Amino acid sequence: MKKDPEIICYGCGRGENPENTIEAINHCQNINSNWRIDLDLQLTKDGEVVLFHDYNTNRRTGVNHNIFDLTLNEVKQLNAGFYFKKRGQYFYRNNPIKIPTLKEVFSLFPKAKYVLDIHTDNDRIIDKIIDIISTYKNAENIIIVSHYDTIIRDFKRKKPNWCFGVATNELKKMVFSSFIFLDFFFPLKSDVLLIPIKYNKIKLLTNRVIKHVKKRNKKIIVWMKEGKTNDDVVCINSKKDYILLKKKGIDAIYTEFPELMNEEIK
Numbered sequence: 195m196k197k198d199p200e201i202i203c204y205g206c207g208r209g210e211n212p213e214n215t216i217e218a219i220n221h222c223q224n225i226n227s228n229w230r231i232d233l234d235l236q237l238t239k240d241g242e243v244v245l246f247h248d249y250n251t252n253r254r255t256g257v258n259h260n261i262f263d264l265t266l267n268e269v270k271q272l273n274a275g276f277y278f279k280k281r282g283q284y285f286y287r288n289n290p291i292k293i294p295t296l297k298e299v300f301s302l303f304p305k306a307k308y309v310l311d312i313h314t315d316n317d318r319i320i321d322k323i324i325d326i327i328s329t330y331k332n333a334e335n336i337i338i339v340s341h342y343d344t345i346i347r348d349f350k351r352k353k354p355n356w357c358f359g360v361a362t363n364e365l366k367k368m369v370f371s372s373f374i375f376l377d378f379f380f381p382l383k384s385d386v387l388l389i390p391i392k393y394n395k396i397k398l399l400t401n402r403v404i405k406h407v408k409k410r411n412k413k414i415i416v417w418m419k420e421g422k423t424n425d426d427v428v429c430i431n432s433k434k435d436y437i438l439l440k441k442k443g444i445d446a447i448y449t450e451f452p453e454l455m456n457e458e459i460k
Contacts, residue, residue: 199439200446201455202230202309202415204429205247209450212275212286213254214245216294219303222452230307230337232448235296237319242266243296243326247313253277262316269293296323300330309359309415312340320349333357337386346384359415360384372402382406386413386445390420390427404442413445433458 206218214234222231234247239262246269252258255272274293275286296310308331312319327333339359340346346361360368360382367380369389387407391399399416407414416439419428430436430447436459439447449455 196440196443199436199444200230201226201452202232202446202448203452204232204417204427204448204450205234206231207450207452210453212278212291214247214293215274215291216299216302217291219299219306223303223306225452225456227306229452230309230446232309232311233296233299234311234313235319235323236261237314237316237322238266238269239263240265241318241322243319243322244269245294245296245299249314262314266295296326297330300326304330307335309337309339312338312342312345315342315345317345317348320345320352324353339386339388357385359386359388365389368406369398369403372400372406377402377406382410382412384412386415388415390417392419394421408443415446415448416444417448431455
């Protein structure tokens, strides 16, 4: 019998709480402390690792800055929930919440499992993350991912035994070569394949791709759809899709709505 796929809270469960916040992580942990938390990481001007997806702060905070131009103190003045809307209301406009650091998250949730998604190509962040993990966490419960191939490449050189997700170029070579049956020339080398079922209208998660990955004893993490922007990302939010992916042998899925997903699979 195939195992239930692991559930990962995408953006800390961004559908139910402001993404990449302590409040969102706490919500996910209260639902199921065994679920993995997806953290997006950026680097501030003064070298602090903070939870933030975009280079620019406007989409989440309503203030137009590049996060790498701000010190941690300046980042802490921003409202991480400014644009979060639920039931037609902006709950955090009058009750602002802060952007946390990775240190704060590890300190508050030392036993949680994480996906650390690095959203900067500044390689200074690598040593920062290594130091933080060495101080606060066991690396066995962490998956390092980034769409920047140079970040994954340089990170692997320093910590070859840690767990890494596939970066963009490796993903493209393996998946698109499978369309013309030449994927044996581009075997998956990373530990985990992270892949949307569809990119725009193109189906990426084919049976051949799944077979390729499983043959090499690698893991697969999936979400429903992706496009050109972060708003185009759609995760797995229904029991029907969850069961279908379980039958295909998928190892883990991203969900934006952890509370809803928990009710669905119950």
